[in-house]
Amino acid sequence: MAMQVKPEQPKKIQPPMTPMIDIIFQLLIFFLLMPNQQAGEGYLTTNLPRTSGPVAGKQQKDVKRIKIELQVPENDDKGVVIVLNDAQTFGRNFEGLLAALQGLQSRGLPPDHPVLISPWMSCRHKWVVRAFDMAVAARFTNIHFAVPYI
């Protein structure tokens, strides 16, 4: 009696897929989270100077603005000297500036009273932002930056 021999079926080699899928999901989660690395950054919104139209570059002299001038000391080009309303000098003391601005607020100035931050051209950007912070902390909302009139 002839015996039928079944031909051997070729063995299928199946590599283990589970670790590969785990790694792929790890990569996916990494790239999903990566765009969020810029978390911790915020934005200050401010008004741009008008460079066109009838009020372009002109100072509004009818309202006495609060002027915060940021000067650069001779011996330290990365430093700052704060001068408020051409009268009070605070050196580098931003807390003093904040107290002075809060004092002006408490005397009845409205929050939308114009505040002009007037840095010297060589003043560093960080001091300009710091002065803006102090004006916002004193609850002023109408804050402008002085720019050279062209």
Next chain:
Amino acid sequence: MHRKARRHSSESGAVSFNMTPMIDCVFQLIIFFILTSQFIQLEIEQVTLPVSFASKPKDVTEYRNVVINLVDEDDPKCMVFGKQVDYLVRGGDNELSSLLKERKREAGEGKPLNVILRADELIPYEAVASVMLAAGKAEIEGWWITTEIKDMDEVLQN
């Protein structure tokens, strides 16, 4: 004598599904996120941002944004989408104001155009003022200054 056909039972009760299309989809997603992150990095230059407690995180997707980077405190350069742009004020339009006007024209009736400034904390104000003037010439409506958010105490100690 009939032999009843044997029902071939499955060798085991396990049910497996084909993983290959799933892996293909996941690879597509990975490639998408890689490319997206590269486009984001092109817009942003490495700068040391000034610290601020008054700044707030905002939803940038509400606007069409132009990110202007000011780098190199000793010789300030204006970088927009990885390319250096002339921003110096000369009375008329410069390269930056022309670029902003063009972007504003492209924005059209859709989302408003917004300028996001990323300036190094030691950049002189002269460079920032020049960028402000260029944006003013293009009559841009929104203007944001990027800072690192810190508490008030940390800012005053800095």
